[in-house]
Each structure stands twice: as C-alpha cells, then as structure tokens.
Amino acid sequence: MLVAEVMLQQTQLAVVLPYWQRWLAALPSLAALLAAEEHDVLMLWQGLGYYSRARRLHRAAGQLLVGQGLSPDQSLDGVMASGPDGPDLWPRSLEGWQALPGLGRSTAASILSSAFDAPSAILDGNVKRVLARLIASPRPPARQLARFWQLSELLLDPRRPRAFNQALMDLGASVCTPRSPRCGACPWRGHCAAYAAGDSARYPVKDAPRTVPFQVVGVGVVLDGAGRVLIDQRLNEGLLGGLWEFPGGKQEEGEAIAATIERELAEELAIAVAVGEELIVIEHAYSHKRLRFVVHLCTWLAGEPQPLASQQVRWVRPVELADYPFPAANGRIIAALLEHLAAAGAA
Numbered sequence: 001m002l003v004a005e006v007m008l009q010q011t012q013l014a015v016v017l018p019y020w021q022r023w024l025a026a027l028p029s030l031a032a033l034l035a036a037e038e039h040d041v042l043m044l045w046q047g048l049g050y051y052s053r054a055r056r057l058h059r060a061a062g063q064l065l066v067g068q069g070l071s072p073d074q075s076l077d078g079v080m081a082s083g084p085d086g087p088d089l090w091p092r093s094l095e096g097w098q099a100l101p102g103l104g105r106s107t108a109a110s111i112l113s114s115a116f117d118a119p120s121a122i123l124d125g126n127v128k129r130v131l132a133r134l135i136a137s138p139r140p141p142a143r144q145l146a147r148f149w150q151l152s153e154l155l156l157d158p159r160r161p162r163a164f165n166q167a168l169m170d171l172g173a174s175v176c177t178p179r180s181p182r183c184g185a186c187p188w189r190g191h192c193a194a195y196a197a198g199d200s201a202r203y204p205v206k207d208a209p210r211t212v213p214f215q216v217v218g219v220g221v222v223l224d225g226a227g228r229v230l231i232d233q234r235l236n237e238g239l240l241g242g243l244w245e246f247p248g249g250k251q252e253e254g255e256a257i258a259a260t261i262e263r264e265l266a267e268e269l270a271i272a273v274a275v276g277e278e279l280i281v282i283e284h285a286y287s288h289k290r291l292r293f294v295v296h297l298c299t300w301l302a303g304e305p306q307p308l309a310s311q312q313v314r315w316v317r318p319v320e321l322a323d324y325p326f327p328a329a330n331g332r333i334i335a336a337l338l339e340h341l342a343a344a345g346a347a
C-alpha cells in the first residue's frame with residue numbers, strides 16, 4: 001500500500017502497475033526494502049521518474065523501524081507477522097504518516113483510509129475534479145486546497161470511510177472523467193452545479209498555460225582507448241538525484257555545442273576531450289522545462305576524471321551500462337551508442 005501510494009503520487013495507475021508488481025517481487029517486505037542497496041532500489045524505479053520518491057521510500061523503511069526502537073539488523077518480518085498483539089509498525093494518524101519522508105497529507109490520508117478504514121478524507125486528482133464540478137468552482141483546485149479538503153471532509157461517510165473514498169475515486173476515474181464526463185450515469189448529478197450549468201467539462205478551470213523554458217544541453221559520450229565509456233552519478237538533490245548519466249551541461253548563449261561539451265567536461269570532470277561526431281539529438285519535456293540533448297561522441301585526451309559536480313565517476317564497458325539506473329532520456333543515448341559500436345564492429 002505504501003509503495004503503491006508513493007508510486008501513484010505523480011504517475012498514472014496503468015504506468016505504475018508493472019513497476020509495482022516488479023517492486024513487490026524483488027522487495028516483498030519492508031525488511032527487504034531496508035536491506036536493499038540504494039542502487040538496486042533506483043534500478044527498480046528506473047523509468048518511473050521523480051526518483052527522489054524511491055530514495056525517500058528507502059529512508060521511510062528505516063524510520064519505521066527506528067520508530068519501533070528496533071535496530072536495522074533486526075528482522076521486520078517477525079515484527080510484521082506478530083499480529084495485533086505484537087508491536088504495531090504502522091502509524092495510525094495523519095501526523096504519523098506525514099512524518100515519513102516524501103509523504104504529504106494526500107498520500108497519508110489515502111493510506112489511512114485504504115489500509116485501516118480510518119475516517120480520513122482524501123484529495124487526489126480524481127477527487128479534486130469531482131469536487132470542482134460539484135460546486136462549479138470558478139478557481140483551480142490548487143488555488144484553494146483548504147476549501148477542497150474541507151469539502152472532502154464534509155462529504156466523507158464516517159461509518160464507511162474506506163468504501164466511500166473508494167467510490168469517490170472510482171466515480172472520478174470512470175464516470176466524472178477529465179473529458180466527456182458521463183453525467184447521465186452519475187448518482188450525484190442532482191446535486192452537481194456544473195451539470196446544472198450544462199457545462200460539466202469546463203471544470204475544473206485551469207490557469208492560463210505558462211511558457212515553459214527551453215534549454216539546449218551538450219552531452220559527451222566519452223570513450224577511452226580501451227573501449228570504456230565515462231559515466232557519472234548525479235548528486236542526490238533534484239528531480240533525477242542519484243541516477244547515473246553521461247556528463248554534459250547547458251549551452252551558453254552564442255556558444256557552439258562542441259565548445260559547450262568541452263567546457264562542461266573540463267569544469268565538472270577536469271578532463272580534456274576531443275569532440276567528435278554527433279551521436280543523437282533527443283527532445284525531452286518535463287512539466288517545468290523542455291530540454292534538447294545534443295549528444296556527441298568524444299575521445300578522452302587528458303586528465304583523470306574527478307567528481308567535481310557529481311557523487312562519483314566511473315569508466316565502464318558499454319555492455320555494463322544496463323547495470324546502472326539512468327534517467328529515461330539516457331536510455332536512447334545508450335541504445336544509439338550500442339548501435340554505433342556494433343556498426344563499427346566494436347561492441
């Protein structure tokens with residue numbers, strides 16, 4: 001439940017499902033999660049995005065254990081199997097869940113309701129949409145969250161909170177859908193202001209779209225004379241923290257892309273390279289920015305690589321790249337590199 005809710009924070013159910021199944025097969029218990037290396041946890045998350053969620057889950061496992069006064073080398077399986085009379089591992093309050101890293105009120109409330117049938121109101125994306133339509137809210141839900149939480153609390157059936165919340169989420173997912181809501185099949189249409197106004201799909205209203213900044217990033221796939229390729233591990237902060245990548249950085253105004261790559265590799269790794277042919281160009285859109293990665297093959301000339309802006313750097317054989325967790329965009333760089341090496345007879 002905890003893993004599923006965290007995966008669902010920024011990702012849709014259909015995308016999450018195979019990841020969740022893979023995760024549970026590899027890490028079937030909190031004890032297994034706690035014992036796993038962060039590298040392996042990130043590998044299981046690879047492709048799901050927002051990787052800080054995986055690292056926080058890892059930390060949450062340790063925090064739950066410490067909360068019980070247990071040391072990390074004690075097996076949690078025994079604790080969890082001890083039944084209602086044994087020590088209770090799981091928090092039973094919103095505050096208890098929100099004290100874990102990466103869990104906000106929405107996730108905490110959803111876990112309490114689903115796992116413990118606690119009278120805890122929920123407010124995920126589906127619920128926000130249903131509520132916005134019920135009251136024909138003239139402002140986006142994100143701009144009046146307190147009001148929406150209040151509304152969800154008011155509607156909650158305290159005798160059957162789990163069933164009510166599940167029904168509310170199902171209503172949003174299957175009837176009050178983002179486009180073309182099926183109001184004719186909706187049990188709440190007699191109480192719905194958006195339906196009464198004859199314009200259900202207009203809600204929730206959205207803010208005017210903002211311009212998303214665009215940035216070109218020069219990336220170097222650096223090969224040494226022994227056929228190894230250079231990768232570095234990002235610092236733990238930020239969207240892609242802890243993942244591995246090919247080194248590079250942002251192109252400055254008026255700068256040629258080869259100069260960007262040379263400069264970035266000198267600044268971040270203290271190495272000199274000869275920038276060779278273009279390997280691939282990749283466009284990648286995040287919610288807050290658009291990036292174009294211009295990737296060139298490079299030959300290492302001088303300097304022992306230093307992790308000046310990363311956790312560590314490593315020379316690896318191209319076939320070993322699959323053993324490292326990379327951001328999604330880097331998967332295409334790896335595929336292009338392997339294809340290039342195969343064509344050159346060097347794979």
Ligand code: SF4
Binds near residue numbers: 195
């Ligand atoms: S009547 Fe239509 S818009 Fe209103 S809650 Fe039901 S499905 Fe949504």
